[in-house]
Amino acid sequence: MPSVKTxxxxxxxxxxxxxxxxxxxxEAGIISEDEKFELVEGExxxxxxxxxxxxxxxxxxxxxxxxxxxxSLWLGVESSIYLSSRTFLExxxxxxxxxxxxxxxKGSDVIIAIEVAASTLPYDHGLKARIYARHGVRxxxxxxxxxxxxxxxxEPSGEAWRTIRTLEPDADLRIEALxxxxxxxxxx
Numbered sequence: 001m002p003s004v005k006t007x008x009x010x011x012x013x014x015x016x017x018x019x020x021x022x023x024x025x026x027e028a029g030i031i032s033e034d035e036k037f038e039l040v041e042g043e044x045x046x047x048x049x050x051x052x053x054x055x056x057x058x059x060x061x062x063x064x065x066x067x068x069x070x071x072s073l074w075l076g077v078e079s080s081i082y083l084s085s086r087t088f089l090e091x092x093x094x095x096x097x098x099x100x101x102x103x104x105x106k107g108s109d110v111i112i113a114i115e116v117a118a119s120t121l122p123y124d125h126g127l128k129a130r131i132y133a134r135h136g137v138r139x140x141x142x143x144x145x146x147x148x149x150x151x152x153x154x155e156p157s158g159e160a161w162r163t164i165r166t167l168e169p170d171a172d173l174r175i176e177a178l179x180x181x182x183x184x185x186x187x188x
Contacts, residue, residue: 107135
């Protein structure tokens, strides 16, 4: 199979990978399974180490959601969501129907993806938000961990979101499809 190239910001060609190639490289030990990265439109994007505030917000939301989630839904933590043959993302938290194999979960199956951003806000709120919209993820929260604000994205349309609301730390965060679940970042 001939390799596909992408062009980086500085104008130099890069080799583009598929999800299948990445999985084969992991099986062969070329890429360690504990390496943290995402595959974004064929390019490997290393993930940064998490800060204390990032982990505090993620863990608190994890516990709150896990205690309230109906049995029909699954809560994944940093789960690889395979959105296309050239893209997988690993949201901090993701909710999708229970009983699905992770490899089968598509964007439209994702009820909500939650990204907690301490140092990656422009990436999460920009490119990643467009990718989630393109693949039909129903709702996306991008949490600015430093300011404790949440950008709630709903109604994906193409590569955009029809609705993006900014909620301050004392606002009730509610998942559109699961309004009985709520959290306040000011309490974390």
